[in-house]
Amino acid sequence: MKERFFSLRGLALAGLLSLCLAGCASLLPPPISRFEVQTPRPFGYLIGDEIHHRIIINTRNDVKLNVNSVPAKGELNRWLNLNEVSLRTDSDSGDAVIDLTYQVFYAPNEVKMLSIPGFNLQFTQAGQSVEQAVPAWPFTLSPVKELAVRKDEQGRQYMRPDVLPESLSTANHWLGFYAGLTAAAMLGGYLSVLYGLWPVWPKRRIFKRLLSRLERLPEQQRQAGLTDVHHAFNQLHGKPLFANHLSAFFEDYPQYRAAADGIAWFYAWSDRVLFGGQAMADGDWDKLRQLCRLCRDIECGKR
Amino acid sequence: MRALRHKLIWTALAASVLLTATQLWSLYRIYRENTLIAEWVGWAEQSEAHQLGKGGDGLPDVSPSYGNTPQVRLARAIYLHNKRRYSEALDILSLVVGQGDRRLQAQSRYSLGNLYLSQAQDEVEAGRINQAMPLLTLAKQAYRQALTLDSGFWDAKYNLESAMKLLPEFDRISPNQPDDDATKPSQLWTTVPGFPRGLP
Numbered sequence: 001m002k003e004r005f006f007s008l009r010g011l012a013l014a015g016l017l018s019l020c021l022a023g024c025a026s027l028l029p030p031p032i033s034r035f036e037v038q039t040p041r042p043f044g045y046l047i048g049d050e051i052h053h054r055i056i057i058n059t060r061n062d063v064k065l066n067v068n069s070v071p072a073k074g075e076l077n078r079w080l081n082l083n084e085v086s087l088r089t090d091s092d093s094g095d096a097v098i099d100l101t102y103q104v105f106y107a108p109n110e111v112k113m114l115s116i117p118g119f120n121l122q123f124t125q126a127g128q129s130v131e132q133a134v135p136a137w138p139f140t141l142s143p144v145k146e147l148a149v150r151k152d153e154q155g156r157q158y159m160r161p162d163v164l165p166e167s168l169s170t171a172n173h174w175l176g177f178y179a180g181l182t183a184a185a186m187l188g189g190y191l192s193v194l195y196g197l198w199p200v201w202p203k204r205r206i207f208k209r210l211l212s213r214l215e216r217l218p219e220q221q222r223q224a225g226l227t228d229v230h231h232a233f234n235q236l237h238g239k240p241l242f243a244n245h246l247s248a249f250f251e252d253y254p255q256y257r258a259a260a261d262g263i264a265w266f267y268a269w270s271d272r273v274l275f276g277g278q279a280m281a282d283g284d285w286d287k288l289r290q291l292c293r294l295c296r297d298i299e300c301g302k303r
Numbered sequence: 304m305r306a307l308r309h310k311l312i313w314t315a316l317a318a319s320v321l322l323t324a325t326q327l328w329s330l331y332r333i334y335r336e337n338t339l340i341a342e343w344v345g346w347a348e349q350s351e352a353h354q355l356g357k358g359g360d361g362l363p364d365v366s367p368s369y370g371n372t373p374q375v376r377l378a379r380a381i382y383l384h385n386k387r388r389y390s391e392a393l394d395i396l397s398l399v400v401g402q403g404d405r406r407l408q409a410q411s412r413y414s415l416g417n418l419y420l421s422q423a424q425d426e427v428e429a430g431r432i433n434q435a436m437p438l439l440t441l442a443k444q445a446y447r448q449a450l451t452l453d454s455g456f457w458d459a460k461y462n463l464e465s466a467m468k469l470l471p472e473f474d475r476i477s478p479n480q481p482d483d484d485a486t487k488p489s490q491l492w493t494t495v496p497g498f499p500r501g502l503p
């Protein structure tokens with residue numbers, strides 16, 4: 001009696017479990033929840049026209065689209081080419097968008113109904129294959145030219161003439177030319193200022209003028225040359241510059257620190273020559289000219 | 304640092320002068336090429352006028368030298384096509400096909416199709432149908448390539464349809480099969496010659 005009770009109880013439990021499983025299975029969403037083929041107008045096409053189709057699919061996450069089931073680019077039949085195939089998938093959401101671009105090469109004598117062939121998309125779900133049919137898409141194609149043979153003036157069958165090539169564009173080259181010219185003018189102008197070619201900026205040509213004066217100066221007037229050098233430093237400094245103010249001068253014009261030794265030597269040497277009565281040696285004069293060249297280079301920005 | 308900056312300014316100046324000079328040279332070269340294109344186009348139109356009996360010959364017997372750009376070559380090929388110097392035009396077009404941007408490639412393939420179609424028409428007029436058939440096949444192929452590159456190329460659509468009317472393609476073998484046979488074409492007898500002479 002007791003054994004019979006347990007066997008009946010087991011059967012009842014098994015039945016309940018199977019009912020629960022069946023109920024859960026019906027609660028699961030279908031493998032392909034959305035399947036939509038977006039197509040353009042099905043009429044008014046001509047030879048050579050392109051037709052774009054878009055297929056939008058939404059599947060469960062465990063259902064994967066078999067990429068090999070998407071048609072490949074190329075010639076589908078005698079009059080239909082598949083020019084472009086684009087597949088975008090989102091594995092997280094299960095969305096897939098397939099863009100197909102067909103091109104028709106059919107020459108109908110009158111308006112004719114044709115059909116883009118359908119195909120099956122395959123999906124895999126836990127090792128099992130699921131198929132979704134993409135239906136054939138009928139459309140009408142119209143002729144471009146009249147059925148009667150049209151003749152040209154020479155009695156030959158009329159055909160459209162060659163398309164004459166357009167002139168080469170110069171727009172990009174003009175742009176490059178003006179850009180180069182503007183850059184060259186600006187840089188050249190800036191360098192001309194640095195090199196003291198403009199009299200309106202006298203501070204940029206102090207040592208340039210000094211050097212040309214020293215080069216022309218006769219040997220008897222070299223003491224006047226020393227005065228000119230002092231005058232040049234005064235002009236640059238904006239006020240008389242003495243040996244004991246050199247440190248302040250270098251703070252104001254740090255670029256002249258490169259000539260600091262030469263400038264210090266010049267102030268000491270000129271003091272001896274102008275006020276101490278020391279004779280001017282050729283070597284000292286050459287050293288002075290070298291100092292002026294160095295200052296000229298600094299003035300130009302070369303150093 | 305100042306010295307480096309100074310050198311950089313000089314380098315930039317040299318580069319900009321070089322850029323200006325090269326662009327100027329390119330502009331001059333383009334001007335010459337455009338002049339050449341205009342001359343070829345003018346001669347091609349003059350040739351058409353001559354063929355229509357509206358003017359004298361006036362065409363250069365000796366071809367002047369031409370540029371190397373695809374546009375100039377295409378213009379010269381069109382001129383030679385209008386002069387019915389097909390083999391010379393074909394030589395030049397074979398150099399142009401595949402060059403230039405997408406639009407120019409479509410134009411050159413369209414010109415190639417026109418060249419084959421004109422030759423086919425000449426063969427048909429001479430009664431040599433067998434010689435015309437491969438030329439028509441080549442013309443259709445060239446027009447298809449032009450339309451693949453530019454599906455809105457109306458002249459190519461018109462001429463392709465003309466060529467397909469001259470050499471129709473049948474894909475229905477038995478009446479039981481649908482019109483839009485989706486099978487790939489067979490290599491055997493895909494085309495049948497037919498030269499419509501107009502409606503009765």
